[in-house]
Amino acid sequence: MSYRVLHVFDYYLSETMQWLEDLWISSDTDVEHHLASLFYSHRRSKFPRIEHFGLSCEYPISIFSKLQTRLKQSYYEDLILNYVKKKSIDIVHFHFGNIAIKFHELIPKLQCKIFISLYGFDYEYLPYRNPITLDFYRRFARLGVHYIVEGTYSKKLLISYLISSDQIHVVQMYYNRNLNSSIKPWMLPCQLLQVATFSEKKGQLFLLEAISKSGVKNLLKVNFYGEQVEHSYFRELELCIRKNKLMQVSLNSKLLTNDYQVVLSNTHIGVNLSMKSKTNETEGGCPMFLKDAISCSKPVFTTKHCDIPDLAIGHFNSWIIDENDLQGAAHTIKEIVSISSRDYSKLCHNAYQSALNKINSGWTRMNIIKAYRN
Secondary structure: EEEEEEOOOEEEEOOOHHHHHHHHHHHHHHHHHHEEEEEOOOOOOOOOEEEOEEEEOOOOOOHHHHHHHHHHHHHHHHHHHHHHHOOOEEEEEEEEEHHHHHHHOOOOOOOOOEEOOOOOOOHHHHHHHHHHHHHHHHHHHHHHHEEEEEEEEHHHHHHHHHOOOOHEEEEEOOOOOOOOOOOOOOOOOOOEEEEOOOOOOHHHHHHHHHHHHOHHHHEEEEEEEEOOOOHHHHHHHHHHHHHOOOOOEEEEEEOHHHHHHHHOOOOEEEEEEEOOOOOOOOOOOOOOHHHHHHHHHHHHHHOOOOHHHOOOOOHHHHHEEEEHHHHHHHHHHHHHHHHOOOHHHHHHHHHHHHHHHHOOOOOHHHHHHHHHHO
């Protein structure tokens, strides 16, 4: 059975939502995808979008553009209602909780199945910042709306919000990105890589502090790539590097897709010491970078944060520690640099195989189709 699904989401700009498009591509043999993005660039998509819905703009999105979409809210709701009827849409899928709340008056009017994905700041940070968020989530659930999350932790969290487990579906994101899966020969200095926005929840500062404490900083080379989302936090990173003379650490801007594959191929270990920030911001799942690293035969160094333990298995395809365990992180860094070439190769092989099984089985496609069908 084929489904017609309309995806309503925030922005479709440059490469910022590539992983979401990968989700649609993975299932396009079974699902006819349609798009409704509040903001979009001139980058073309293979999927049809609602005409006159949203604004064409560049990223980052200006306050003026955001104000324009607010003023057009009722107009956009009418466009969605008419499109659902005209195209016989089976499912409207909101990405993410904040977008569903934006269209909360529309949801009861839709005569079709409705899904909401909670994959980020919307499932823990948003309720912390504005407790009325949970009232919306529960109200949606009473209307028969279903939720999609990425793992065990996320599902348990929604159950604690009094959402029925029957209305929560787990869909892990695994894609065949055709990454180079050759194993980089083991040698020192060990090359660590993190591709993520520079923000507290991504744990860059924690990693630098652990390296300083480990006593083996000269046996490591660390490359960070990402956007400066929290500028004061980025300045803390620069200060920490200077203070501890971490000359082997580099802070770099966001990578383009082609460069991403090259940089990832030329590293030994992917690292993302994720943690809950002071404002309760979390990963909301498992970072896509960790999955890409494992798919590329790179073991990862990470934490037991959110849904990461569904992917990372300690001393099989990863080194995994408790959140905020500085002593444990420093000890693990010493363990990493002392590993043998044979043991490193085994970790690489295990990493690749653990991802390959899910990629080849169509794990993501299978689970999203199952959620829509149920």
